[in-house]
Amino acid sequence: MACQDQSIQVVLQALQTLYHDPQGDAKKRANEWLEEFQHSVEAWQTCHSLLTESSTPLEGRLFSAQTIRSKILYDLSQLPVEQQLPLRDSLLSSLVTTASQPGSRAVIRQLCLALSDLALQSSQWADPCDDMIKRYGQDPSTVPTLLAFLQSFAEESMNSRVALSSQYLDGIGPAFQQVLNILTLYINAPGITSDIQVAVFESFRSWIITGEMEQHLMIENPLFNALFEALPSDPLFDAAVDALCDVIHETRELVSNPQFVSLIIPRLVALRPQLEEHKEDPDRIRGYCRILCEAGECYNSVIVKHPTEMLPLVEAIAQCAAYPDLDIVPITFNFWYEVATALGRQPIEPQFKPLLDIFESLQTVIINHLHFPPDNDSQTAQERDDFRTFRHRMGDTLKDCCHVLGAPSCLRKSYDLVVAALGKPSPSWQEIEAPLFSMRSMGAQVDPNDDEILPHIMEMLPRLPDHPRIRYAAILVISRYTAWIDRHPENITFQLQYISAGFEMANEEVAAAAAQAMKFMCQDCQQHLVPFLPQLFTFTTTAGDRLDQADMVEVCEAIGYIISSMPVEDGARALQQFCEPLIQRVQSVASASTEAPKAELQKVADALERLDAFLSVVGEFDPLPSSCMATPQTVYAVLDQLIARYSHLYYISERVGSVLRRGLAFFPITALQPVLPPVLERMASTFATTHYASYLWIIGKIAGKLGASTSGAALGAAETRLVIGAFESVTTELERLLTTKQAIEIPDVMDDYAHTFMSYLTHLSDATVPSPCLSTATHMTINALACPAPETIIIALDTLATLSQRLSHPQFQPLIQPIFAQWGKHLMIILLSGITQGFPEDVLEQVRDILTRVSQCSPPEAVEAWTVEGLEKIPGNLLPQNEKQAFVSKMHEHLLAPEGDALRNAVNGLVRAARRARDRGRQSRKSLGAM
Incomplete structure (x- = not known):
């Protein structure tokens, strides 16, 4: 008893800390302890005592109710079968005493969930719903408790975490009619309060969602009528709306039943006058709109089969779509999509004409x-x-209009709206901009071969007012129809001028639109724009500094598309023409006798980014013209000068790295051969002084380039020394860096190091595995697993798994086996922690591979000891003790029979156990937060 009292006091103290201690660390420790306590066997009795003690504070009662619910859900096997009914009786007693206590609602909710989970999992409780109705259904004061249980019972029957006992495997259908009868009785009872009515609706809704009720009975039940009758009541409105939406959703399969349609549709259409009556009350309109749209979506096939009978419903939804509150309008969007899909493209049957008229009106409403x-x-x-x-x-809904009405018709309407606005003495810019925006939105539905309305739209552009918003919208219209422009090149001169003029406007959005339009036009109209390259060159050299860098990058990419369409020799000359001014800008700063100011250095970084943009789009010339073979040496000489002076500037290093990476992909190995030694030397030495990840990145890319060029053949001795020397240099420097920093402090460096090591292992294994720094490289990659980014964890594990696979090569086995033995303990602890606390779940195959190699390379008793140590470091709230013991047993089995599936099953089981613990912890925190 003294031990029990002590346990109670510890729980109450932890709750006091969790709810009232201002220290965040103390709260965290208290929460972790409470979650671990919930896994224990003693939690059953401790929480029972807290629940039955009248002096227990609210947080103690809520925690106890939530914990017992959690244990019934996850740990019912801890409780002997003969104790299940006494537990039920204790919970029932707690329900009675809780009802009169402050804050009882949240506690009652948890107790009802606990009772429901017990009833659904235990075969000891024969007829829980009937039992609860007899216990709590006669006294008006206990009816709310009954309704809370009935709602919870229905909800938990659909809870995938509940392991249903054999008597409930076939669902809860036998109890449904009994529950329905009692709910009907209550809803018709004289003097029923609005709180009880709301609870009845919520319970009814939960049972409807179970799918146990025969659908045709739903709309014949008095509760269905009661839902409509409750809509005028403010206290009942929200609950009635929610329930009606669910009833409608569950009856969607009855749409082929004419009797059903005749019963429910008139009730829905009768709601339409409420839209006008409550037009000043957006909350009411939102509720009615939800009901109508749920019906429209579920019964869209009826609308198509019986358009005349269903027209009033569609008209009511159209009225909702026209409502000025833009928080309500989107509720209708999915309905229009569903109906448009059901109708198909441009139906011509006369019975659909009224629906088409609604879609025509809808386009105007949306605009x-x-x-x-x-x-x-x-x-x-x-x-x-x-x-x-x-x-x-809204643009998506305009596409739905196009789908039904045809794009030419919709484009014509938008065009007519612009023309009408231009005909006014002083139209607002909004009257012109909105239909222009709609033209852009509908572009995906427009046939690029359409010559019915697009020529008129293009001819209209010169007449538009020179307002920034209008210019922005018009430029984006051009960008959307560049495929059409490619078929009508006679328009290009004006359109290119119109886009270019957008760069002259003192408006960032217009310039951004112009850059985007330029890019799309150059992509789609490549051949037609080759003659305009001289003008574009003049533009880039004169306007480049005035434009936002992001816009200029898009322009460079756009020009790159034109160059990529040209014959190789012509394209190479054009690329050189556009890149030379950028290289000269870099050289002028790199070779200057004095340090450049920050503004000039930023211009250099911008020039490098533009170079990168050209190269990224052009990709490569195949074959590379002989005139380009010396380019890598010329350009790298400039870049090397820049790095030598400004490598300490991160933004310069990043831009240089991007250009070098692009150059490695652009040029063949024959052109790159002369520059690789100085590049590798510079990258390694500069990483040692800056610790910037971009230099690691380039070393890895060079390894990949060399490996691909040798087609698997061994490198020459000089090349081997060169490439491995760079890898060993950066590995040694990273090891030194990690004596002063944690891996998590330099995540970009750790990520790029893992990629670099992977590149060496993949492309240059013969030279990499014998390196004396292999052990250090493995250790650095293991350290990368401490970084939280999933992509870093994945590449680090991929790299370690690739290294482990090299053990299957006899020449590598003596070199790699000692490394896995050396780092086995470290790996075991990190991997077990990772798969239970943060690793992406799609890395389990790599984890299993690595653990397999660790167990092969080390004595079994050592592996078992490392396993136990690694598991002990995982907090009990994240992995229960019994699950740890299960993993140890499976690992022992694996060590005895490595060829079996024990390790696979062990890892999978550990991940599932950790997932359950996390889910349990989330549910606990959510429940406790309800207080």
């Missing part, structure tokens, strides 16, 4: 919603972002 507010400048940044996002969502 009206697209209008920026008159006081757009007064909006907050967040409001502007939200509205832009909303406009793009």
Whole structure:
């Protein structure tokens, strides 16, 4: 008893800390202890005592109820079968005493969940719903408790974590009619309170979702009528809306039943007047809109089969779509998509004409919603972002209109709206911009071969007012229809001028749109734009410094598409012409006698990024013209000068690294051979002084290039010394760096080192494995596993798994086996912690491979000791003790019979156990947060 009292006091103290201690670390430790305590066997009795003690504070009662619910859900096997009914009776008693205590709602919720989970898993409780109805269904004061249980019982029957006993494997159908009868009785009871009505609706909703009720009975039940009758009531409105939406959803399979349609559709259509009556109440409109759209989505096939009878429902939803509150309008979007898909493209049957008329009106409604507010400048940044996002969502609904009405018809309407606005004496810019935006949104539905309306749209562009918003929208219209422009090159001169003029406007958005349009036009109209390269060259050299860098990068990419379409010799000359001014800018700073100011250095970084953009799009010339063979030496001489002076500047190093990587991909090994020695030397020495990851990156890329060029053949002695020397240099330097820093402090370096090591192992194994730094390289890669980024963990594990696979090569086995023995303990501890606490779950195969090699390379007793030590370091709230013991047993089995599946099963079981513990912890925190 003294031990039990002590356990209670420890729990209460931990809860006091969790809820009331201002120290974050103390709260964290308390939470971890409480979660671990929940796994223990003693938690059953301790929480029972806390629940039955009247002086237990609210947080203690809530924690105890939640813990017992959690243990019933996850640990029922800890409880002898003969104790299940006494546990039930104890929980039932707690329900009675809890109802009158402060904060009882959350505790009752957990107790009802616990009872439901017990009832569904235990064969000891024969008829729980009938039992609960008899216990709590006669006294009005206990009816809320009954309804809470009935709701929980239905919800938990669908909980995948509940292991249903044999009597409930076939569902809960036998109890359904009994529950339905009692709910019907309550809803019709005289003097029923709104709280009870809401609870009835919530319980009814939960049982409906189980799918146990015969669908045709739903709309014949008095509860269905009660839901409609409850809609005028403010206290009942939300609960009634939720339940009606679920009833409608569950009856979607009855749409082929004419009797059903005749019963439910009139009830739904009768709601339409409420849209006008409550037009000043957006909350009410939202509720009615949800009901109508749920019906429209579920019954869309009925709409197509019976368009005349269903037209009022569609009209009501269209009325919702026209509502000015833009938080409500999106509720209708999925309905329009579903109906448009069901109707198909441009139906011509006469019975669909009224539906087509609605879609025509819908396009006008959506375009009206697209209008920026008159006081757009007064909006907050967040409001502007939200509205832009909303406009793009509306664009999808415009595509639905195109799907049904045909793109030419919809484009014509948008075009007519612009023309009408231009005909006014002083139209607002919003009247023109909105239909222009719609033209862009509908572009995906437009046939590039359409010559019906697009020529008129293109001819209209010169007449548009020179307002920034209009220019922005018009430029994006051009960018959307560049495939059409490719068929009509006579328009290119004006359109290119129109886009270029966008760069001249003092508006960042217009310039960004112009850059995007330039890129799309150059992609789609490559051949037609070759004659314009001289103008584009002049533009890049004169306007480059005035434009935003992101826009200029897009322009460079755009020009790259033109160059890539040219014959090799012509393309090489064009690329050289565009790149030379950029290289000269870099050289002027790299070779200057004095240090460059920051502004000039930023221009150098921009020039390097533009070089990268050209090379990334052009890709390569095949075959490379002889005139380009000396380019790597010429360009690297400039870059080497720049690195020598400014390698300490991160943004310079990153840009140089990108250009070097692109150059390695662009040029063949024959052109690169002369520069590889100085590049490797510079990369290794500069990493030693800067510790920037980009230099590691290039060393890895060179290893890949050399490995690919040798086609698997051994490198020459000089090349081997060169490439392995660079790897050993950076490995030694990283080892030194990690004596002063943690791996997690330099995640980019750790990530690129793992990639570099992987490149060496993959392409240059014969030269890499014999290196004396192999053990250090393995250790550095193991350290990378401490970084939280999934991509770093994945490449580190891939690298270690690749190294482990090299053990199967006889010439490598004597070199690699000692390394896995050396780092086996370290690996075991990290891998066990990782797969239970943070590794991506798609790395389990690599983990199993590595653990297999560790167990092969070390004595079995050592492996078992490392396993125990690694598991002990994992907190009990993240992995229960019994699961740790199970893994140790499986590992022992694996060591006795390595060829079996014991290790695979052990790892999979450990991951599942950790997932369950995390899920359990989340549920616990969620429940405790309800207080």
